[in-house]
Amino acid sequence: MSKEISGPRQAAYYIGMGIMAIGIITFISVFFNTPDPAQHFGSFKKEADDMSTRAITGMILVGIGAMIQTIGARGLAGSGVILDPKKARGELEPYSRMAGGMAKDALDEADIDLGGKSEQVVMVRCTKCRKLNEEDSKFCQECGEAI
């Protein structure tokens, strides 16, 4: 089982990213090319049509790009394109390991310890009634005897 994301999948990821970028640029270009009704009075309707075509094309490209990117990152089975849970697990492994690694890094950063050594609580037994009291308590919780 491969621990790394394969070359073709990496390529798909970046191709998807490229298609998304082209889609976004196509979509945004609509706002930078507003038709001037005074100059192009006759072609106003045509330009409006052209704008909506570009907006729709841009959105479709972003959608396709995002899909290819997901498939690249998670694999065909991992992203649910083909139904194969066993294969999906293998394909998702590098991805979930990456996510898990990042979560672990964040926990390390926050100084949170998952399991492992837990903080030990030291208890002190009262000499009179044998009740266990916390280490820093001055008097027994049960009988009030000084500890």
Ligand SMILES: [Zn+2]
């Ligand atoms: Zn006591």
